[in-house]
Amino acid sequence: MTTAPTPDFPSLGLDDGLCGRLAKRDIVTPTPVQAAVIPLALEGGDLLAQARTGSGKTLAFLLPLAARIDAGQISRAWIVCPTRELAQQVAREAGALLGAGAAAVLVGGTPPGPQIRDLRRGVPFVVGTPGRMCDLLGQGHLQPDADILVLDEADQMLDLGFREELEHLVHDLGPEVARWCFSATFPPPVRTAINAWLEQPRRVHLDVDAGSSHVPQRYVVVDRQQAHGALARLLHLLDPARSLVFVRTREDVELAVRAIAADGIEAAGISGDLAQEARERVLARFRSGHLPVLVGTDVAARGIDVPGITHVFNLGLPMGAEAYTHRIGRTARAGAEGEAWTLISRGERTRFLRMVERARCRVDESPLPTAAALVAARRQRLGHRVVESLGEGLDLPAPFDALCDEHGAPAVLAALVHRLIPDAPPEPKAPRKSPPPPRAKGRQDRGQQWVRLRLGFGFHDGAGPGPIVALLCRCSQVSAQDIGRIRCASRHSIIEVSPPAAAIIIRARLSYRGRPLDIRSA
Template sequence: MDNAAAPAFSTLPLPDALLRGVDALGYTAMTPVQALSLPPILEGRDLIAQAPTGSGKTAAFGLGLLHRLDPGRVSTQALVLCPTRELAEQVGGQLRRLASGVPNVKLSVLCGGIPLAPQLASLAHAPHVVVGTPGRILELLGQGALELGGVRGFVLDEADRMLDMGFEDQIRDIARHVPRACQRLLFSATFPDAIRALGKAMLRDPAEVSVQGAAHAPAIEQRIVDVDPARKAPLLAALLLEHRPESCVVFCNMRRDVDEVAGSLAHYGFDALALHGDMEQRDRSETLLRFANRSCNVLVASDVAARGLDIDDLAAVVNYDVPSDPDTYLHRIGRTGRAGREGLALTLCTPQELKRMEAIEDRLQRMLPRDRVQAAEGRPKGVPRAAMQTLRIDAGKGDKLRPGDILGALTGDAGLSVKAVGKIDVLPTRSYVAIARAQAPQALARLREGKVKGRRFRVAAL
């Protein structure tokens, strides 16, 4: 479905308040998954949908949940389960923007990896919408802090990954706390037998929607690079030097390889960071933030850790290892070439991985072009650097700091132009600001010497 043929959101029976939220997100016409799933969702039907990352599924289930919401009733009326904290925060942010035109809607993101006390305090007055991870939701239910008896809409987002992470029993336990009559929506990038069994157990006569993944879109150039297993790291560096993507995610099959590959790329001069499940939650969040604000141009990640990655214009994906199954391949490369942009997907393939690659080509129903590349030697020249550098300020919302305060300090006493200042993220106890790389030393020195909102805070360059 191209944009010319895509129906407008105004053709749906949505109130003006929600259409204003659609406008706030910059949406004009519906994506295929939205056009197929929103009519049955708005009719109140249960739904099981196969849709790749970046297809617009959050707006699809979000509009359905918010459409059924009664802001005047103080109770939790919608629950969204996500596999990771990063994805939950991403979904929560999108739902808040969708609800921006509806007064008095309270939304809480409840995830593990952060202190429990503030979340307990936030539940003193029940939020209308809860987005969270299964473990923390069960913990709050066990303490009697969260009541789900008034839920009208229950969503499992990226259900396949939640099952991969071992959350099936927790999901089923949570489902027992939700009214049987509530609407249930299951979204998954893949449809293995375990997902079908879960859908059969939890959903009532669901409508089924399937949207082809971005792997079939001509906007993604897919290529296989034949490599010697002993030379993979220098060959990866050479590939990145050849294609010079502005932003790139490199996927490794094994968590233990992530740090090694990121370290190798850093040795060659790339601004590369690692992301995997063994990292502390704060470090994972900081890494994702730096990648999103363009302070890092290569992210080396495991599949699970990258689930919360929210980059709409990712230039390239590299499979450092051939994925173990075609579904994982489709999900990985679906992160590039979004919203009509061109994307690049490169897969390093050793002789031992040819069978896996053939299975992927069978799924695609075509042979992919093969390339060879000369390995990088020594420390190559002209390695592209990230456009920005991140400064961390040890103060945040708890200090009543706002993005405007940081921008004012940088463009005032620090003497930077507005164009040199990138994304500003203010979190509960810390703030992060991206600065054009050439101006970052000046900004760091001036912030350390000066004040933000009349106070001195510790500032560090990352």
Template sequence: MSFSDLGLAEGIVRAVTEQGYNAPTPIQTQAIPAVLTGGDLLAGAQTGTGKTAGFTLPVLHRLASSGTPHKTRTSPRAIRALVLTPTRELAAQVEESVRAYGKYTNLSSAVIFGGVGINPQIKLLQQGVDILVATPGRLLDHMQQGTVNLDNIEILVLDEADRMLDMGFIRDIRKVLAALPPKRQNLLFSATFSDEIKALANGLLNNPATIEVARLNSTVEIIEQKIHPVDRDRKHPLLAHLIKSRSWSQVLVFTRTKHGANRLVEQLGKDGISGMAIHGNKSQTARTKALAEFKDGKLQVLVATDIAARGIDIDQLPHVVNYDLPNVPEDYVHRIGRTGRAGATGEAVSLVCVDEHVMLKDIEKLIKRKLPAEIIVGFEPDPNAKPQPIQLRSQGHGGRQPQQPGRQGGGSRQSQAAAKPANGTPRPGNRSGTSSSNRNGNQPQRSAGRGR
């Protein structure tokens, strides 16, 4: 099957082909026709399977083919589609895909997120855009200041909805929903399903089509996964040994805390290994620079906290390392999903000390498989070592303690309260921080991504 077989406009198919894609992925094959019908959609698929194109392509088609865009007294065009994402990096990549796939339409797009000045975003919104990609916190900032008009939204997309709930955005999402027109199309995409996601879907979606691609909460089969047992104070030497002895040229490493990410970069630097950290305390300029250099192959190691797990989309990324196991098992799926994308092979290695054995069991229970263990000679763990308490997160890290999600990372403000369950969500009736197609402005530095 080709993209033209799915009913997409010729210009959109042409743009997709120019990006190097000729055949749709399974999620795209199912999601695109469902979105084109105009009904609501609940879609679950593993990360790296093409979810972004699964909604951007049909959204572009629907808006481009539905006639003259809405206009208001203050704007040459009104926002007709809103895409909410949990993190800045993911927001930037989604909007990049919108621009790439919509290059032969007359639609414009923009991205807004926190961590940068709001005034350039205000000016951009005043010019008018058709498709807005945003993080919840910064969107609320604009709503409170009256600098964004959501009265003409025709399509709402919640991308990586499970991650937004994990990060405590449910209150923000409810506030956004309350400001939208009741008659609209709702699309909810999630890598994993939970009771909270099901509750959100029940309150948001009206008779949705449901799509599931591959087993939910599973890991991509073509990713080679293994663990290396090691003592907690030997993780850094083991990582440096693996990078050097195996000639790893591009490695994405996940740590549990921001402080741990910074410290690991310093330690690797002393070993002659170039690395940079990306997390919530870094400025957006620094985060964009690190990600761009890593994508371009100028940087050997990128060390990230979970805040960036779903905003990193890199062709042929060969290695992901869990320097620390995540305390939320689902985050393991998201982390290793940075490799093995779009059919490519990949390797995911976890360095596991005695403190993390319970976390490992939780991960193996989630993915329904036991991860093979390989002890590296010279780094054998002490069989008599006793587990010690683990610092689950650093303030603003973007992960969460069990039962206590924080609201870090994607928005412009720090968390003030833990998220509430999604039960009771009202049912509607039926890179700098700004970027815009067809306009000059403060553009985030980007490398070409797969667009998923």
């Protein structure tokens, strides 16, 4: 068996200028799909490429396009994507290769004026979603003059929901336009359509048999009513740096965000329900690392590249094997570490296992971690944090300094951590058969007497109640059940808590970063 030498970009046929710009961004070694696609793409003709999620497909088509535009072989390429955010991401990448103004982004949800101006200026890359592209094409603002049409996530673009608009674009471009199809998945029915749609395409198939098995995958069988609680427990236990939670419907996004936030974890949602501006803001917050948990529909399932996602969760069964593959492919990208967890009910188990098999993946069943395991993990983490923040001096304030002299600092710290994170309540038995338990959404306010507390501080930027709940849970023996409605404002917030919790919170004299927090009854 011979091993081919590891290629570099110049040896694939890319010009020096382009390779230099790549090297400046520390991109020097092509990924396997780039090494396979680039030489074929430089020759011309139709192209069909299938490779794993996170394996570098975007650059595999952008680089040869950029090279051929640089060389004057072609003047324009269109790239069509299934979501607006993906189109924007691809356009950013194109801009990084050919300069900031190289791409016009034609997507809905935003005024068309600037997009039309970009087109008048004349851009080598037109990146967009089908609706707005057809719109501008019909109005005469977009000229059907592309030499190459790229379908990113091609199996979805050629599926029912997009097919019609796509055919419209292709019709106007004419039969001579080259067609390039890229995706990690090509399910059999779509494959037939694509074979008919492409003319003697050059084909690249990589790692197809391995599916997305490079992502460690587990699933947990949990009662439907307890799914939100189970997810929150996993989030607390696994303590992900950044995680992406997938749900089926737009409505589920809101429910899951509220349930997670009520458990003291900051989370926000993204779905087609949001205004485009809000969608982009949430995604930007997630990208920048300011938002630890993003909950989304399948709008976030394909193509989105956010480095540093350590965990993907599926809350309930995904729509199909392709959805599963693309969702879990948001983690463990470009050689990074990451794992996927799927929470399903007992009745969904068989369908899930069939789906995973169709996706050519391997999953292991995992029991739901016990509350005791969760408490142990949190105590350990808090212990580390306390030791870290106190440093070598262990400069504890009174009365702990005296206690340390008497018992030793480690014992005092252990006792403190133990007090801050109380023992877990006993595990609830199997759910009652009748009457049916109330739906696990939000809190039950009925019959509960709340005390209103005025907090002399607030959280803005749409962060929601998560940080406040987290702060209270962390700093006192108050659980999420003790906390009712929370109204956040940038200057001060009002929270409702149970009477015993109110007493604890006021007595605790909480502080944040060394500054006492102003908390009084309202």
